[in-house]
Amino acid sequence: KAGVTQTPRYLIKTRGQQVTLSCSPISGHRSVSWYQQTPGQGLQFLFEYFSETQRNKGNFPGRFSGRQFSNSRSEMNVSTLELGDSALYLCASSLVTGDYEQYFGPGTRLTVT
Amino acid sequence: ILNVEQSPQSLHVQEGDSTNFTCSFPSSNFYALHWYRWETAKSPEALFVMTLNGDEKKKGRISATLNTKEGYSYLYIKGSQPEDSATYLCAFRGLGGSARQLTFGSGTQLTVLP
Numbered sequence: 001k002a003g004v005t006q007t008p009r010y011l012i013k014t015r016g017q018q019v020t021l022s023c024s025p026i027s028g029h030r031s032v033s034w035y036q037q038t039p040g041q042g043l044q045f046l047f048e049y050f051s052e053t054q055r056n057k058g059n060f061p062g063r064f065s066g067r068q069f070s071n072s073r074s075e076m077n078v079s080t081l082e083l084g085d086s087a088l089y090l091c092a093s094s095l096v097t098g099d100y101e102q103y104f105g106p107g108t109r110l111t112v113t
Numbered sequence: 114i115l116n117v118e119q120s121p122q123s124l125h126v127q128e129g130d131s132t133n134f135t136c137s138f139p140s141s142n143f144y145a146l147h148w149y150r151w152e153t154a155k156s157p158e159a160l161f162v163m164t165l166n167g168d169e170k171k172k173g174r175i176s177a178t179l180n181t182k183e184g185y186s187y188l189y190i191k192g193s194q195p196e197d198s199a200t201y202l203c204a205f206r207g208l209g210g211s212a213r214q215l216t217f218g219s220g221t222q223l224t225v226l227p
Binding site: 003004035043044048055058092100101105106107 | 149158159162213216217219
């Protein structure tokens with residue numbers, strides 16, 4: 001069974017631009033969560049989607065948004081990029097929300113210059 | 114903001130040593146506690162999901178215990194091997210509202226020296 005895939009793997013953007021990251025969950029998984037990992041902050045929760053609905057949102061500004069499609073694939077968008085948005089963005093999928101194991105993708109490394 | 118703390122921050126052990134780390138989390142509104150292993154240049158790998166007070170789980174040489182009343186979990190590695198070198202993360206999930214999101218600790222970085 002294929003794992004969680006994320007595209008692109010690496011990305012370099014300029015301040016003020018916007019970016020869209022994509023995540024394809026494991027087949028059959030309906031829940032997708034997004035996390036930001038920075039050296040100083042560790043792994044921080046961004047959003048959780050289940051059946052195309054946002055179930056939970058972390059403490060991030062409105063520049064960070066996401067969505068989930070009917071095939072469970074998810075995208076996250078960051079508008080008006082800032083230098084501090086440079087991070088590794090991980091998505092994770094699980095069968096449903098709750099205490100099920102989450103399976104992480106390889107991440108997208110975003111660098112904002 | 115939920116506080117999930119892990120100690121120690123980093124640890125160096127010799128091959129064959131047994132070791133353990135601690136994860137502290139809020140003792141109220143507990144729903145689940147997750148443990149992950151994160152090797153460099155790889156994705157975090159789920160080790161355990163623990164939901165009941167007193168839970169003990171084991172996978173090979175790695176085991177974990179859970180005390181929800183006092184808000185801590187221990188991860189044990191018996192007979193450490195160089196391939197166990199990784200960052201071990203715990204994550205807390207609470208009941209209701211924003212507590213339902215997974216809140217991660219900062220991790221324990223383990224290095225096993227051959």
